[in-house]
Amino acid sequence: MAKTFSKGGVHPPENKLSANSAIQIVPPTNVVSIPVSQHMGAPSSVIVKKNDQVKVGQLIAQSAGFVSANIHSSVSGVVQKINTIIDTSGYKRKAVIIKVEGDEWMENIDRSAQIIRNFTMSSEEIIKRINEFGIVGLGGATFPSHVKLSIPKGKVAKVLVINGVECEPYLTADHRLMLEKGEEILIGIEIQMKAINVSRAIIGIENNKPDAIAHLTKLASSFKGIEIVGLKVKYPQGGEKQLIKAVMNREVPSGGLPIDVGAVVHNVGTAFAVYEAVQKNKPLFERVVTVTGKSLSKPSNFMARIGVPISNLIEAAGGLPEDTGKVISGGPMMGKSLNSLEVPMAKGVSGVLIMPDNESSRRRQAACIRCAKCVSVCPMGLEPYILMTLAEREMWEREENERIMDCIECGSCSFVCPSNRALLDYIRLGKGAVGKIMRARKA
Amino acid sequence: MTELQIIIATIVSVSAIGILAASILYAAAQKFKVFEDPRIDEVEDALPSANCGGCGYPGCRNYAEMCVKADTLDDLYCPVGGNDLTATIAKILGKDAIAKAPKVAVLRCAGSPEHRASINVYDGAENCKVASALYSGSTGCEFGCLGLGDCVVACDFDAIAINKETGLPEIIDEKCTGCNACVKACPKLILELRKKAKKDRKIFVSCINKEKGGVAKKSCAVACIGCKKCQKVCPFDAIVVENFLAYIDYDKCKLCRKCVDVCPTNAIAEINFPPKKKKPVVAKEVAKPKVVAKKSVDKTNPTDESK
Numbered sequence: 246m247a248k249t250f251s252k253g254g255v256h257p258p259e260n261k262l263s264a265n266s267a268i269q270i271v272p273p274t275n276v277v278s279i280p281v282s283q284h285m286g287a288p289s290s291v292i293v294k295k296n297d298q299v300k301v302g303q304l305i306a307q308s309a310g311f312v313s314a315n316i317h318s319s320v321s322g323v324v325q326k327i328n329t330i331i332d333t334s335g336y337k338r339k340a341v342i343i344k345v346e347g348d349e350w351m352e353n354i355d356r357s358a359q360i361i362r363n364f365t366m367s368s369e370e371i372i373k374r375i376n377e378f379g380i381v382g383l384g385g386a387t388f389p390s391h392v393k394l395s396i397p398k399g400k401v402a403k404v405l406v407i408n409g410v411e412c413e414p415y416l417t418a419d420h421r422l423m424l425e426k427g428e429e430i431l432i433g434i435e436i437q438m439k440a441i442n443v444s445r446a447i448i449g450i451e452n453n454k455p456d457a458i459a460h461l462t463k464l465a466s467s468f469k470g471i472e473i474v475g476l477k478v479k480y481p482q483g484g485e486k487q488l489i490k491a492v493m494n495r496e497v498p499s500g501g502l503p504i505d506v507g508a509v510v511h512n513v514g515t516a517f518a519v520y521e522a523v524q525k526n527k528p529l530f531e532r533v534v535t536v537t538g539k540s541l542s543k544p545s546n547f548m549a550r551i552g553v554p555i556s557n558l559i560e561a562a563g564g565l566p567e568d569t570g571k572v573i574s575g576g577p578m579m580g581k582s583l584n585s586l587e588v589p590m591a592k593g594v595s596g597v598l599i600m601p602d603n604e605s606s607r608r609r610q611a612a613c614i615r616c617a618k619c620v621s622v623c624p625m626g627l628e629p630y631i632l633m634t635l636a637e638r639e640m641w642e643r644e645e646n647e648r649i650m651d652c653i654e655c656g657s658c659s660f661v662c663p664s665n666r667a668l669l670d671y672i673r674l675g676k677g678a679v680g681k682i683m684r685a686r687k688a
Numbered sequence: 689m690t691e692l693q694i695i696i697a698t699i700v701s702v703s704a705i706g707i708l709a710a711s712i713l714y715a716a717a718q719k720f721k722v723f724e725d726p727r728i729d730e731v732e733d734a735l736p737s738a739n740c741g742g743c744g745y746p747g748c749r750n751y752a753e754m755c756v757k758a759d760t761l762d763d764l765y766c767p768v769g770g771n772d773l774t775a776t777i778a779k780i781l782g783k784d785a786i787a788k789a790p791k792v793a794v795l796r797c798a799g800s801p802e803h804r805a806s807i808n809v810y811d812g813a814e815n816c817k818v819a820s821a822l823y824s825g826s827t828g829c830e831f832g833c834l835g836l837g838d839c840v841v842a843c844d845f846d847a848i849a850i851n852k853e854t855g856l857p858e859i860i861d862e863k864c865t866g867c868n869a870c871v872k873a874c875p876k877l878i879l880e881l882r883k884k885a886k887k888d889r890k891i892f893v894s895c896i897n898k899e900k901g902g903v904a905k906k907s908c909a910v911a912c913i914g915c916k917k918c919q920k921v922c923p924f925d926a927i928v929v930e931n932f933l934a935y936i937d938y939d940k941c942k943l944c945r946k947c948v949d950v951c952p953t954n955a956i957a958e959i960n961f962p963p964k965k966k967k968p969v970v971a972k973e974v975a976k977p978k979v980v981a982k983k984s985v986d987k988t989n990p991t992d993e994s995k
Contacts, residue, residue, distance in 0.1 A: 335823025337830055571811075584808040584823055607811050637815075667813035674818050 249477035250487040253624040255657045263417045263537045263544035270548045273320045277552030278340040280332040283591040284381040285388045286312035297324045302351040314389045315379035319530035319550035321349040333574045355525040371440040378522040383514030387593035394440045403507035405446040410483040413576025416596040418533040421546045423457040427464045433520030446471045449492045451478045481655035485510040538599030540566035556586040570602030578656045611664040619658035625651045629658035629668045636675035740844045742767040742867025767866040791866035791881040797833040798894040800854035803909040820875040828907030831897045842873035883938045894957040898931040912955040918947035
């Protein structure tokens with residue numbers, strides 16, 4: 246039987262509509278807005294001024310601390326202004342607005358298609374490069390990659406786990422990347438293995454992508470220490486704790502990190518970005534994004550520059566359908582619906598999903614009938630109905646005892662609830678409040 | 689033994705055990721007696737028993753204990769009972785009562801749909817805290833009222849209700865005790881407790897938008913744009929403009945209404961005032977539109993207006 250994680254999980258309809266459409270390049274628009282907080286951690290500090298000339302790949306905002314990331318220009322042109330705009334987070338945040346002129350890249354970026362296999366950098370140099378080139382986790386959480394690769398004192402990394410699961414329905418960005426940039430990804434993995442000094446890497450891929458498994462298995466024969474594991478299709482296998490359980494059969498302790506069981510988890514997209522940064526001198530300013538939806542005429546995968554408005558990508562995929570109910574950044578399970586189509590592309594946007602009206606609106610919430618379906622699907626072994634009630638009543642201390650901070654916000658509980666209860670909404674609220682209390686206690 | 693003897697023996701022995709147990713319990717009760725000031729009960733009886741927490745203590749009993757324990761009643765104030773109650777408590781305890789100004793909650797947002805167009809539809813849980821943790825709101829103004837009614841739920845006195853037309857909560861002054869529960873419940877910090885003036889008259893800036901004038905005005909027609917006109921016209925230095933937002937200090941304000949006249953966006957609310965005297969010359973032509981304009985300002989509290 247195929248491997249998977251043990252606790253809970255659901256299997257929503259896969260709907261991988263864009264699985265067969267190759268990655269296309271979308272040209273940048275006339276004006277792009279590059280948000281300064283595209284990653285987890287402190288927002289970067291802007292280092293360009295109005296009317297400054299910038300080139301593609303030029304640093305425009307500097308990392309503001311260890312858990313933060315550099316941001317590079319995705320276009321060449323003139324800085325129009327530094328303004329606040331609504332970004333994918335749903336809030337007004339600072340962004341650098343650039344008027345595009347031509348497409349002039351920084352001289353040191355290698356734009357040839359040639360694949361470079363050998364690298365000579367040491368572990369420290371690789372981590373420094375990843376930090377400088379603004380690479381963050383491209384699975385969606387956008388956690389700065391250099392932080393994950395810097396192993397804390399007293400811990401030893403044994404395995405690099407690579408996430409090619411893509412368990413979110415609809416999304417195919419990682420799938421296409423594995424098919425089209427397989428060798429680059431494997432080199433990126435090799436580089437990361439060197440960075441954390443391990444000799445073994447495992448790529449976990451769900452069995453609904455047999456072509457990707459076959460392709461990478463064939464390529465991996467010429468790489469030492471990289472193995473590919475096919476996994477049973479189950480959501481949320483792409484959560485790092487679930488993936489570790491599936492491929493290594495180890496359980497990350499409550500409140501712990503993957504490194505506690507000797508694992509470091511990265512996404513295939515991140516591995517590709519690492520390859521480009523180290524071998525091609527290319528900072529992270531574009532990424533693969535799936536633009537999909539049942540009513541969309543051309544569900545596609547695009548290589549899109551950061552800062553391009555989402556509306557532009559939808560246009561390239563055939564235009565906004567008439568029955569649109571919600572436009573979601575990310576997948577249907579964990580994604581966040583956007584409050585404007587002019588929201589710019591960011592490092593964490595793995596997909597743009599257009600949901601028809603009849604599927605996207607919430608159904609009326611009824612009382613909890615204690616069926617415990619949410620308990621049986623929770624991959625972290627929590628009791629979502631209790632967490633929701635406690636959050637409604639603002640009982641934060643009990644909330645903490647019920648291990649609310651272990652919640653990975655996968656949304657499986659809300660997905661199965663027959664009473665359509667807004668479980669995750671309240672749990673997220675509780676996590677915010679409890680997290681604040683815990684940080685205050687530490688300080 | 690005959691049956692009668694058995695019955696008598698049982699009665700005697702059970703009574704003996706009962707008397708013995710009772711005397712042990714009595715002795716224990718006397719030995720471990722906790723002395724409680726009888727005045728606590730007296731004060732508690734005088735309290736409104738709302739257990740709202742408006743005084744800052746977990747319940748009415750706790751507040752009563754604090755009243756008895758404290759040296760003065762200066763820092764203790766029950767907003768529900770008000771000054772009358774403080775006087776009663778002072779009489780019971782033989783302490784001095786200091787009169788405090790009663791307060792009432794006001795909503796510092798006038799962004800009804802006609803002033804503040806909706807740019808998206810919120811479809812999540814009906815809870816202001818959930819919505820504000822999720823995104824900036826369904827209108828262009830990220831500071832304004834979400835209208836999902838956390839304050840209504842928090843109010844123990846039925847003093848707040850959402851007006852269906854404006855989508856904003858309304859505070860009923862007679863019922864509002866100023867217990868602060870709604871102020872604490874609002875994630876956007878829109879509600880504020882302000883001093884109750886004569887005849888429930890109120891002047892306050894009905895906006896908390898801290899964005900630059902142009903941006904604020906674009907998102908809401910009745911936003912404070914920070915033009916400082918009110919600051920200049922105020923004869924009592926009661927108005928401060930900070931971060932493009934005016935704030936009227938209720939301790940300094942003398943309710944002269946000069947600021948209301950100069951405000952270009954009608955962001956300053958005047959409530960429970962009689963209509964202004966019209967200038968006699970063009971009285972007839974001007975009279976009608978003026979009344980209409982005032983209504984739109986007054987909409988934060990139509991119940992009072994109807995009086």
